[in-house]
Amino acid sequence: MIEQIDLTMVNWARATFALTAMYHWIFVPLTLGLSFICAFFESIYVKTGDEQWKKLTRFWMTLFGINFAIGVATGIILEFEFGTNWSNYSWMVGDIFGAPLAIEGLAAFFLEATFFAVMFFGWNRVSKKAHLFATWMVAVGSNLSAVWILIANGWMQNPVGMKFNPDLARFEMTDFGALVFSPVAISHFVHVTSSAFLYASLFVVAVSSWYLLKKRHIQFAKRSLTVACTFGLLASLFVAYTGDEHAYHAANVQPMKLAAMEGLYDGEAPAGLVAAGLLNFSKKPGDDEDSFIFKVKIPMVLSLLANRDINSFVPGINDLVYGNTAENIMGVEEKMVRGKLAVAGLGDYKAAQNVGDQLAASKALTLFEKNSDYLGYGYLDSAEQAVPYVPLIFYSFRVMVGLGTFFIFLFAAYLYLLYKDQLEKQPLLLKLGAFSFFLGLVAHEAGWIVTEVGRQPWAIQDLLPVTIARSNLDAGTVEVTFFMFLILFTALLIAELKIMTKQISIGPEGD
Amino acid sequence: MFGSLDWSTLQQLWWFITTLVGSLFIFLTFVQGGQTLLSTLSLTEDEKILVVNSLGRKWELTFTTLVMFGGALFAAFPLFYATSFGGAYWVWILILFTFIIQAVSYEYRRKPDNFLGKGVYDAFLFINGSIGILLIGIAVGTFFTGSNFTLNDYNLVFWDHPLRGLEAAFSFFNLSFGLFLVFLARTLGALYLANNLGHETLVAKLKNSSFNNLLCALPFLLYVLINLILMDGYAVNPADGTVVLEANKYLHNLLQMPLNLILLLVGLILVVFGVVLNRFTASVRGIWLSGPGTVLTGLALFFLAGYNNTAFYPSKIDLNSSLTIYNASSSHYTLTVMTYVALLVPVVLGYISWTWRQMDSKKLTLEELAADKKSY
Numbered sequence: 001m002i003e004q005i006d007l008t009m010v011n012w013a014r015a016t017f018a019l020t021a022m023y024h025w026i027f028v029p030l031t032l033g034l035s036f037i038c039a040f041f042e043s044i045y046v047k048t049g050d051e052q053w054k055k056l057t058r059f060w061m062t063l064f065g066i067n068f069a070i071g072v073a074t075g076i077i078l079e080f081e082f083g084t085n086w087s088n089y090s091w092m093v094g095d096i097f098g099a100p101l102a103i104e105g106l107a108a109f110f111l112e113a114t115f116f117a118v119m120f121f122g123w124n125r126v127s128k129k130a131h132l133f134a135t136w137m138v139a140v141g142s143n144l145s146a147v148w149i150l151i152a153n154g155w156m157q158n159p160v161g162m163k164f165n166p167d168l169a170r171f172e173m174t175d176f177g178a179l180v181f182s183p184v185a186i187s188h189f190v191h192v193t194s195s196a197f198l199y200a201s202l203f204v205v206a207v208s209s210w211y212l213l214k215k216r217h218i219q220f221a222k223r224s225l226t227v228a229c230t231f232g233l234l235a236s237l238f239v240a241y242t243g244d245e246h247a248y249h250a251a252n253v254q255p256m257k258l259a260a261m262e263g264l265y266d267g268e269a270p271a272g273l274v275a276a277g278l279l280n281f282s283k284k285p286g287d288d289e290d291s292f293i294f295k296v297k298i299p300m301v302l303s304l305l306a307n308r309d310i311n312s313f314v315p316g317i318n319d320l321v322y323g324n325t326a327e328n329i330m331g332v333e334e335k336m337v338r339g340k341l342a343v344a345g346l347g348d349y350k351a352a353q354n355v356g357d358q359l360a361a362s363k364a365l366t367l368f369e370k371n372s373d374y375l376g377y378g379y380l381d382s383a384e385q386a387v388p389y390v391p392l393i394f395y396s397f398r399v400m401v402g403l404g405t406f407f408i409f410l411f412a413a414y415l416y417l418l419y420k421d422q423l424e425k426q427p428l429l430l431k432l433g434a435f436s437f438f439l440g441l442v443a444h445e446a447g448w449i450v451t452e453v454g455r456q457p458w459a460i461q462d463l464l465p466v467t468i469a470r471s472n473l474d475a476g477t478v479e480v481t482f483f484m485f486l487i488l489f490t491a492l493l494i495a496e497l498k499i500m501t502k503q504i505s506i507g508p509e510g511d
Numbered sequence: 512m513f514g515s516l517d518w519s520t521l522q523q524l525w526w527f528i529t530t531l532v533g534s535l536f537i538f539l540t541f542v543q544g545g546q547t548l549l550s551t552l553s554l555t556e557d558e559k560i561l562v563v564n565s566l567g568r569k570w571e572l573t574f575t576t577l578v579m580f581g582g583a584l585f586a587a588f589p590l591f592y593a594t595s596f597g598g599a600y601w602v603w604i605l606i607l608f609t610f611i612i613q614a615v616s617y618e619y620r621r622k623p624d625n626f627l628g629k630g631v632y633d634a635f636l637f638i639n640g641s642i643g644i645l646l647i648g649i650a651v652g653t654f655f656t657g658s659n660f661t662l663n664d665y666n667l668v669f670w671d672h673p674l675r676g677l678e679a680a681f682s683f684f685n686l687s688f689g690l691f692l693v694f695l696a697r698t699l700g701a702l703y704l705a706n707n708l709g710h711e712t713l714v715a716k717l718k719n720s721s722f723n724n725l726l727c728a729l730p731f732l733l734y735v736l737i738n739l740i741l742m743d744g745y746a747v748n749p750a751d752g753t754v755v756l757e758a759n760k761y762l763h764n765l766l767q768m769p770l771n772l773i774l775l776l777v778g779l780i781l782v783v784f785g786v787v788l789n790r791f792t793a794s795v796r797g798i799w800l801s802g803p804g805t806v807l808t809g810l811a812l813f814f815l816a817g818y819n820n821t822a823f824y825p826s827k828i829d830l831n832s833s834l835t836i837y838n839a840s841s842s843h844y845t846l847t848v849m850t851y852v853a854l855l856v857p858v859v860l861g862y863i864s865w866t867w868r869q870m871d872s873k874k875l876t877l878e879e880l881a882a883d884k885k886s887y
Binding site (some may be wrong): 044059061062065066068069070071073074075076077079080083084085086087088090091094095096097098099100101103104105106107109110111112113114115116117118120122123124125126130134168169170172173174303308350354358414472473477481484488491492493494496498499501502506 | 519568569570572574575577578579581582583585586587590592593594595597598600601603604607608610611612614615617618619620622624625626627660664665666668669670675676769826829841842844845852853855856859861863864867870872873879882883885
């Protein structure tokens with residue numbers, strides 16, 4: 001399809017996207033969660049009429065606003081980067097992928113933007129109740145935007161509801177409902193938003209813990225903590241539950257991702273879950289080396305997690321790459337053969353149409369359609385290319401799950417000590433709490449690494465590899481853009497952090 | 512309901528919806544125009560604070576409309592999204608760059624410990640309002656003058672110029688289009704601020720400024736209009752979809768679509784009339800004429816580019832790679848789904864206007880800002 005594939009360009013384009021997405025994700029989960037926390041605070045204020053709660057609400061809103069601006073700034077780039085750096089992708093799947101993005105704008109961003117202005121500038125311009133309504137609308141709007149972008153991302157993991165149109169060389173939507181109600185998309189959305197609530201709760205924990213350590217704004221901090229830790233504990237329990245659901249769906253539609261998450265090369269029945277382990281970095285698919293230098297395995301859990309059956313077979317990387325006839329798994333090698341037939345069929349179809357040979361065209365089309373499920377595999381050069389980078393995914397997954405479990409205990413401990421009124425006497429715990437926001441960020445980024453690096457080499461699972469999805473740009477152009485963004489985003493991040501810490505040190509009294 | 516409409520009807524409908532969003536965006540660039548007034552009008556520190564705070568309450572609306580414009584193009588005309596963004600790469604990247612730096616500037620400029628300093632954030636606002644809008648104008652100019660790309664059999668874009676879109680700035684037509692938009696945005700900015708602020712001397716300055724900026728915009732507008740009438744255009748043969756250069760194509764479009772001509776004239780008259788009202792009477796409500804006038808003018812120009820068998824994103828080097836609303840659009844199914852989604856548009860416009868009626872019922876004054884520590 002493309003004659004000269006410049007692999008370096010793809011890598012720069014991937015790096016640019018990863019950079020933008022990872023910066024974006026420092027701020028966005030805070031927007032998603034803090035908007036609700038502010039709405040809770042303001043609801044208490046409106047219900048009780050207690051001015052202290054108003055002060056508290058306004059303080060957290062100030063921090064919300066500082067964070068919101070930079071989230072918006074990094075967000076616009078993400079949308080347009082699909083066009084600039086991934087233009088072939090934009091054409092080949094735009095018929096499906098564009099819709100949720102447009103709906104995100106119409107149904108969510110306007111809600112967010114309109115009521116954001118009321119929330120910030122409307123304290124004396126609209127009634128108390130109208131203001132509270134606006135605050136809730138900001139929370140609803142920002143989380144609605146998450147719905148649509150995660151439906152779009154869920155579709156990249158599990159493409160459903162479409163078929164290929166050979167005349168236009170693109171995929172076209174055939175079932176919008178399948179896209180929206182795809183179980184992968186839904187489990188993705190609930191997992192991501194609940195983890196955003198967790199993250200925002202950690203933010204409140206961090207700031208409030210710092211106040212308690214400094215013995216400033218004690219009552220303010222405790223009130224904030226009571227609301228945030230309750231929200232955080234519920235969210236973190238839900239994150240664990242939805243994480244399990246999400247992994248189950250991933251196992252079904254992205255078995256390679258699951259195998260990479262587990263460092264599982266040879267499939268097993270029943271399969272155990274690696275609780276902790278040290279990977280052998282020189283292990284390659286198909287060789288005889290051990291995949292682990294050392295590991296602690298819990299028997300049967302992976303089978304249970306992946307298939308809801310403790311004795312079931314879970315395929316490993318080798319099964320998926322080279323096939324496993326006993327388990328009826330077609331390997332990448334065979335899929336590549338079929339994929340190349342599909343690519344050739346499509347090429348012949350185009351050529352025959354160009355010269356008006358209808359007979360040849362229909363023959364080529366039949367060949368294409370017979371193999372079109374494997375189209376993406378036709379663009380791979382070797383079967384091993386279908387394996388993502390295992391160590392990054394394996395460790396990221398463990399970091400995410402480990403931290404996620406830790407947060408449950410952290411919130412529970414905070415709530416218990418708040419209830420006993422003993423929290424201020426636990427400086428070590430408070431220091432840990434203050435540091436935990438950073439751990440929350442690490443867990444979030446690790447989660448996205450599992451999701452996105454785990455999908456490689458695909459832009460659209462099984463259908464479109466990143467090497468084809470890219471724009472026809474030279475590597476240098478994208479490289480320059482990468483550094484432009486790196487410098488700009490880093491400068492803005494430093495500004496944000498400085499402003500944020502200054503506002504925190506000024507505290508709620510400065511309002 | 513919508514599923515029974517022809518594909519071509521849906522394509523025309525979506526050209527209308529998408530360009531309506533685009534035209535609303537041009538109206539809302541009063542925010543960008545206002546940002547450039549900050550440093551070019553001689554304002555006292557108090558006046559600057561009023562201007563920034565008034566614009567700071569609206570910037571997100573403009574920004575969101577731009578994002579919406581991109582989203583609508585992606586959903587309805589994905590081949591344009593792929594061709595233009597992936598092809599005219601540098602133009603779009605630079606435009607986006609000016610919007611990233613805008614997004615943080617209001618919030619950060621006066622906050623203590625803001626790292627870059629107030630001057631830099633104010634410069635960001637100026638760059639967004641000037642270079643950002645200029646580049647958008649240049650990009651839209653290529654809807655008429657064409658670009659250097661080819662599409663292969665698989666509809667993948669190959670750009671044939673090393674400047675990746677920036678070469679469009681070498682066309683005086685595109686440049687004029689951009690400068691027209693810059694001065695139009697400044698005109699609208701002055702009109703909007705005059706209506707929004709409660710500060711007598713500042714409002715008087717703004718009323719003058721809207722008139723002066725319109726005078727600056729006029730030569731560029733005239734150059735664009737005269738060229739549009741005289742230039743060759745990219746005509747599509749409806750029978751087989753081939754594209755040819757047709758002399759005076761856009762003039763023909765105006766004559767063959769009288770409604771389009773009326774739209775253009777009414778739009779321009781409203782723009783001018785709003786400014787004249789502000790300049791020569793005591794009224795400050797000119798924005799309510801010039802704003803809608805801008806939307807109508809924008810629509811008329813977009814219709815001229817896309818309707819009546821015209822290629823809206825033409826290729827200069829390979830006429831048959833040119834994009835039309837028919838070959839660049841989404842499938843019938845997707846356009847149908849999106850048409851149902853578009854039923855939300857009146858709802859969205861409704862709550863936006865209701866909210867801003869509440870918020871803007873009182874003029875913004877220095878007294879109010881002094882009482883609010885959250886002002887920009």
